[in-house]
Amino acid sequence: MYSHKNLKSFGLATAADTGAALNTRPRDAAMNTESYDYVRGNDFLEVVHNPLSTFSIDVDSASYANVRRFLRSGCLPPAGAVRIEEMINYFDYRYPQPSGDRPFSVTADVAEAPWNPGHRLARIGIKGREIPWDERSPGNLVFLIDVSGSMESPNKLPLLKKALRLLLERLDERDRVAMVVYAGASGLVLDSTPGNEQGKILAALERLRAGGSTHGSAGIRLAYEVAARNLIRGGNNRVILATDGDFNVGVTDQGSLVRLIERQAAGGVFLTVLGFGMGNYKDSTLEKLADHGNGNYAYIDSLREARKVLVRQAGGTMMTIAKDVKIQVEFNPARVQAYRLIGYENRLLAAEDFNDDTKDAGEIGSGHTVTALYEVVPVGVCFHGRGVDPLKYQRPARAAAPAEGSDEIMTVKIRYQEPDGGTSRLIERPVVDSGGSLRSADPDFRFAAAVAAFGMLLRDSQFKGKATFGLVEDLAASARGRDPHGYRAEFEELVERAASLWRQRR
Structure with missing residues (x-):
């Protein structure tokens, strides 16, 4: 188990302006490794x-x-x-x-x-x-955030921070928030904290920076462990995974990742998947994780979309x-x-x-x-x-x-x-x-x-x-x-x- 005190790789970072929707092609089309499933339309x-x-x-x-x-x-x-x-x-x-x-x-x-x-x-x-948002069940939210090197670009971790801030600012004393990160290793940068301690939560979010490989499976296990330790009976128990889906260390194949999510979801914790970025985006993987993790899946290409998913439709995204x-x-x-x-x-x-x-x-x-x-x-x-x-x-x-x-x-x-x-x-x-x-x-x-x-x-x-x-x-x-x-x-x-x-x- 790691804590934020001994995870130097999760240090300070400055967010770039990512409010505008993506409107540029990848710099090198030859390096585009995005993946999508083949879908054959239903026949008559x-x-x-x-x-x-x-x-x-x-x-x-x-x-x-x-x-x-x-x-x-x-x-x-x-x-x-x-x-x-x-x-x-x-x-x-x-x-x-x-x-x-x-x-x-x-x-x-x-x-x-x-x-x-x-x-x-x-x-x-x-x-x-x-x-109504004010009548929601208390929340036990664990943010599982990809801080690997692939998340460095402005449309990834910097946009992710701004997006999650929109949701975090709406929470109160009924809710609890924890924050798990993963790159070459996984770590708990914020243990379960009352939702009204905004300064502490937002400070942990702002300290994150990108670097290293992507050991997503370790992060998934740790996030669900934290959620299980703080389970609220009758509450909104949820892991919120924010990533580009490019898992390249540990369990990396889709089948094994899906089985891992299925096992974790059996404990009564729901999943929200938020996808970010372009060029190496793994839509196929993220869709499967959401489908098998009692979850939902959104792609965040702008701060406007983040506001739709995490503010205007927060009830649908967060309350099953x-x-x-x-x-x-x-x-x-x-x-x-x-x-x-x-x-x-x-x-x-x-x-x-x-x-x-x-x-x-x-x-x-x-x-x-x-x-x-x-x-x-x-x-x-x-x-x-x-x-x-x-x-x-x-x-x-x-x-x-x-x-x-x-x-x-x-x-x-x-x-x-x-x-x-x-x-x-x-x-x-x-x-x-x-x-x-x-x-x-x-x-x-x-x-x-x-x-x-x-x-x-x-x-x-x-x-x-x-x-x-x-x-x-x-x-x-x-x-x-x-x-x-x-x-x-x-x-x-x-x-x-x-x-x-x-x-x-x-």
Whole structure:
């Protein structure tokens, strides 16, 4: 165990001005070692063979902020950086507050798909209960900060310090804060301290400087040990990992890091991952750590984004109101030929996982909104699926009589657990398609559709249909509505940048 008194490598540092969003290319493209997973878009599935679609929710927003960084630096993002569900869920939607004792509300509706008017677009929306910051549970927060040499640039450790200061200044005597750092070794630079001792906490943060290799696994173990020692029953116990993800000493392979996080997360401590920087950014690793650590994942490219994640949306980022949230949709074969889940490719679950309370899934924070979109092919519309050979030993199932007489196109089921665990609870909601046009859909529906189309264009998806950047711009502009922080207006600007870059590429 180390303390701040004998960790000379974690000395004084001066932060550079990092308030502006990143807008420059890496100095040497040949040295760019950023890594992203290959993501194959979900295909259409025929209802007769696949009546159930099951997946874990995802409240991460890192992909959108990272895509923004690429576009503002004059580059189209790699396809693996574009996770459409994270782009959609970057934005808030005006879903109703939950009623009764449920931690979230469920909304579902249907309109035409803008990129394929013959198809329908089904939306599932979830809104987490908003808990005022002053009414939050006491917090046991352990900041796990990467101070390795790769964090030296202005858009990394200096920006990280400014970002964490925004959150730290909002804490009070109910909270406790500890600070663990890692480079070639790991160390405890601040033991668990009351949140109202701002001077002591901020002084520890400002003393940090970058240098050395990245022994992330040692830091992870120590951070969770500190969190476990100071565990608050019924409180917000959380490790906040701030890094570029470039682990190069100790446990470095993704599989071993994920298993390490899974073991640590079993102790009831949640995880928030904050990604920083460019050039050596390891998005693939950080996403997996958040997914397997009962956590959420954001990318901080500017002080403005830090304010969004750690101030405006602090409740969603820091306060879990439901965990292991899974969605299962059953489609009615009398109304639907085929369907395609847009995004969530790395969140798919087996149908049997839905009722398995030991199966890990995503978390919802206070005030979070989650949106999932399905592109649906109605019965009677021309559709050429991949198909399979006729079965030898059984005949394909037919729609049951109640399905044939129903207007329902699908039923949405959601399972969730309380933050402290226990037996899951079930919410079930049938969905009817009343034949509404896209024009008649509410602005939030149209805006989410615009973001989905934008993601498909950036990925050059085979399912983009008639989508164009012009269609996305028009759809987003028609659905901007009230935009107090300018996030939707910014989206329109990014669409224009992407369209220009795409023309240059062609």
